[in-house]
Amino acid sequence: MEEKYKKMFSRVKASPEKIQEVIAMTESRKPRRIVRNLLVTAAIMALAVLTAMGANAASGGELFTYVVSCTFNGQDSETVEYHLDSGDVVKGGLGSYVVIEGEDGKAVITYTDGDGNEVSNSIDAFSFEAKTAKAVTE
Amino acid sequence: MTAEEFAGYAKRYGDTVYRVALNCCKNAADAEDIMQTVLLKLYREKTEFDSEEHVKRWLIRVAVNEGRKLRSSGWFKRRASLEEYAGTVDFESPEESELFIIVMALPEKYRVPLYLYYYEDYTIKEVAALCKLKESTVQTRLQRARERVKKALTKQEEDS
Numbered sequence: 001m002e003e004k005y006k007k008m009f010s011r012v013k014a015s016p017e018k019i020q021e022v023i024a025m026t027e028s029r030k031p032r033r034i035v036r037n038l039l040v041t042a043a044i045m046a047l048a049v050l051t052a053m054g055a056n057a058a059s060g061g062e063l064f065t066y067v068v069s070c071t072f073n074g075q076d077s078e079t080v081e082y083h084l085d086s087g088d089v090v091k092g093g094l095g096s097y098v099v100i101e102g103e104d105g106k107a108v109i110t111y112t113d114g115d116g117n118e119v120s121n122s123i124d125a126f127s128f129e130a131k132t133a134k135a136v137t138e
Numbered sequence: 139m140t141a142e143e144f145a146g147y148a149k150r151y152g153d154t155v156y157r158v159a160l161n162c163c164k165n166a167a168d169a170e171d172i173m174q175t176v177l178l179k180l181y182r183e184k185t186e187f188d189s190e191e192h193v194k195r196w197l198i199r200v201a202v203n204e205g206r207k208l209r210s211s212g213w214f215k216r217r218a219s220l221e222e223y224a225g226t227v228d229f230e231s232p233e234e235s236e237l238f239i240i241v242m243a244l245p246e247k248y249r250v251p252l253y254l255y256y257y258e259d260y261t262i263k264e265v266a267a268l269c270k271l272k273e274s275t276v277q278t279r280l281q282r283a284r285e286r287v288k289k290a291l292t293k294q295e296e297d298s
Contacts, residue, residue, distance in 0.1 A: 014156035114185035116199025
């Protein structure tokens with residue numbers, strides 16, 4: 001069975017167009033600034049969650065793109081772009097970080113660690129200063 | 139990770155991620171979405187990978203996670219006929235296509251360990267780590283999956 005199984009699955013392949021699509025997405029993307037601290041990003045996004053949730057409620061659940069820039073330690077800045085879908089799930093630019101509202105109303109960030117495991121942390125205890133925040137209807 | 143490095147990984151492991159995703163969600167369109175999501179996550183990942191194998195295991199692990207997430211979400215709705223999909227795959231013989239249908243008819247909890255063990259040649263210990271299961275659970279699932287496939291193949295032979 002082992003040999004037949006291997007032979008059979010070797011025929012099952014992803015569409016080369018879909019793989020090429022992903023490669024094209026990354027090639028057309030400008031190199032991103034390295035985030036010095038994941039929690040800083042998380043904190044930025046926590047602010048974005050709160051801002052976006054309010055705006056989304058006001059818009060009647062319309063899909064928005066939000067861009068939040070933040071100054072950290074007076075020099076580093078990072079722009080986080082994400083989509084707000086249903087009012088409770090927010091994704092980072094390419095979907096690496098997901099911020100959701102926890103059961104207790106706190107923001108919870110979920111990300112993938114070096115072993116590919118999903119890690120969730122509550123991020124209510126971080127402070128930051130947001131420079132700009134704007135919402136753009138898609 | 140540079141765009142060139144990423145393109146290399148995407149070409150080398152795109153099929154692996156797709157097959158794992160297909161075993162998770164049993165649907166080609168969802169599997170392609172998962173493959174793209176997982177590859178994009180790799181591109182953004184800041185982890186310093188120790189080796190090519192580390193990258194591959196990371197991709198498989200994230201694909202399993204994404205598959206589970208999709209299954210538990212309301213988005214797991216799209217259902218296309220598996221027979222229809224099998225018709226689009228370049229199988230060498232009708233027997234191969236039938237084996238595919240039999241394997242995909244197994245419950246999801248059997249499909250992924252079976253694929254990682256038989257196709258990717260991971261050990262039971264490695265499969266357990268990739269699926270976040272106990273080794274004894276993997277062993278039992280592999281045994282039951284083998285029995286079910288054998289039974290289905292025998293029945294098919296008898297029917298024909």
